[in-house]
Amino acid sequence: MSSNIRLINSVIKNRYLLLVFRVVLGAVFIYASIHKILDPGAFAESIRNYLLLPALVTNLVAIILPWVEVVCGLFLVVGIFPRSCAAVVSALLAIFSAALIISLARGLDIDCGCFDSGQGNETIGILYVLRDWTLLFMSVSVMVYDRGFLSLRRE
Amino acid sequence: MRKAKMNTKDNVPVTTILTRAALIALCSSLVGLLFNLVPPRSIEYIYHPPASVTLSGGEARLADVAEAYDIFQKGAGVFIDARSRDHYKKGHIKGALSLPAYDIDSSLESVLSVLSPEKLVVTYCSGVECDESHKVAEILMQLGYQNIMIFATGFPAWQTAGYPVETGDGRKP
Numbered sequence: 530m531s532s533n534i535r536l537i538n539s540v541i542k543n544r545y546l547l548l549v550f551r552v553v554l555g556a557v558f559i560y561a562s563i564h565k566i567l568d569p570g571a572f573a574e575s576i577r578n579y580l581l582l583p584a585l586v587t588n589l590v591a592i593i594l595p596w597v598e599v600v601c602g603l604f605l606v607v608g609i610f611p612r613s614c615a616a617v618v619s620a621l622l623a624i625f626s627a628a629l630i631i632s633l634a635r636g637l638d639i640d641c642g643c644f645d646s647g648q649g650n651e652t653i654g655i656l657y658v659l660r661d662w663t664l665l666f667m668s669v670s671v672m673v674y675d676r677g678f679l680s681l682r683r684e
Numbered sequence: 685m686r687k688a689k690m691n692t693k694d695n696v697p698v699t700t701i702l703t704r705a706a707l708i709a710l711c712s713s714l715v716g717l718l719f720n721l722v723p724p725r726s727i728e729y730i731y732h733p734p735a736s737v738t739l740s741g742g743e744a745r746l747a748d749v750a751e752a753y754d755i756f757q758k759g760a761g762v763f764i765d766a767r768s769r770d771h772y773k774k775g776h777i778k779g780a781l782s783l784p785a786y787d788i789d790s791s792l793e794s795v796l797s798v799l800s801p802e803k804l805v806v807t808y809c810s811g812v813e814c815d816e817s818h819k820v821a822e823i824l825m826q827l828g829y830q831n832i833m834i835f836a837t838g839f840p841a842w843q844t845a846g847y848p849v850e851t852g853d854g855r856k857p
Contacts, residue, residue: 566719567725569720569727573727574812577812580840584733585731589731592716592717593717594716597713600715601708613702613704614708616705617708635840638810639811684696684700684704
């Protein structure tokens with residue numbers, strides 16, 4: 530049992546695997562931010578559909594959030610403060626998956642707004658939660674174990 | 685637990701990581717706030733829901749969930765559920781009449797018999813992404829009913845707020 534844990538541990542700490550995690554996470558976040566930056570109004574509408582935040586602040590979130598995503602995404606890809614960025618990304622993913630779970634539990638039939646600012650082809654489902662958790666696992670691994678392999682500014 | 689691990693295995697303390705994380709989030713937020721000043725892609729910093737929407741039959745006012753509940757409590761208007769009959773049966777705003785936008789002929793006559801042109805009508809469907817409430821509002825306006833509101837966040841918002849809901853065929857007009 531403990532040897533299994535040690536094996537898993539050594540796999541997660543593998544610097545090549547952590548590099549893959551870092552770059553994939555960064556690329557996903559950069560990609561996710563593009564549509565939101567190009568059309569903040571549609572993204573704000575997407576946020577309102579979740580019925581979780583007061584409508585007043587939804588524009589503000591739609592203005593800010595994509596930039597946090599794109600900056601952390603870029604920093605993760607090139608390796609600038611990768612662990613700190615992974616911490617930000619982990620917090621975001623935890624919030625996103627909570628929002629998805631609450632909305633699914635409430636039976637909301639809404640668009641995810643994850644990648645395309647709510648164009649109507651991403652209706653939320655349990656797969657979206659699993660996708661979030663996969664990314665969350667990757668970002669927590671980077672946050673805890675990354676040692677700056679091929680990074681511009683390691684930490 | 686995670687913090688303890690971090691501290692023992694490297695020399696960057698977890699507090700430094702978290703401080704940097706907060707600073708990165710803060711600085712990129714500021715970039716976003718500034719970028720929003722650039723015209724082509726800027727939106728209002730604070731969202732103000734539009735007060736009304738222009739339909740082909742006239743101007744329909746928009747109600748949020750608080751206004752809708754106020755009307756409900758005071759009995760100041762008739763609620764019309766514009767979703768399909770199946771959705772209506774599974775649950776609708778208490779006392780709402782069913783007038784499905786995509787099967788309007790089936791119940792238009794019976795619904796019209798209880799409406800009067802002066803009486804406030806509130807239409808709703810399953811949230812901001814659906815268009816049935818707008819369609820029904822439009823049809824009623826073309827028929828001469830001008831006192832119409834659209835409750836845009838619709839049934840999901842009503843249900844989430846915990847306001848009265850009923851199931852089944854509801855009251856027959």
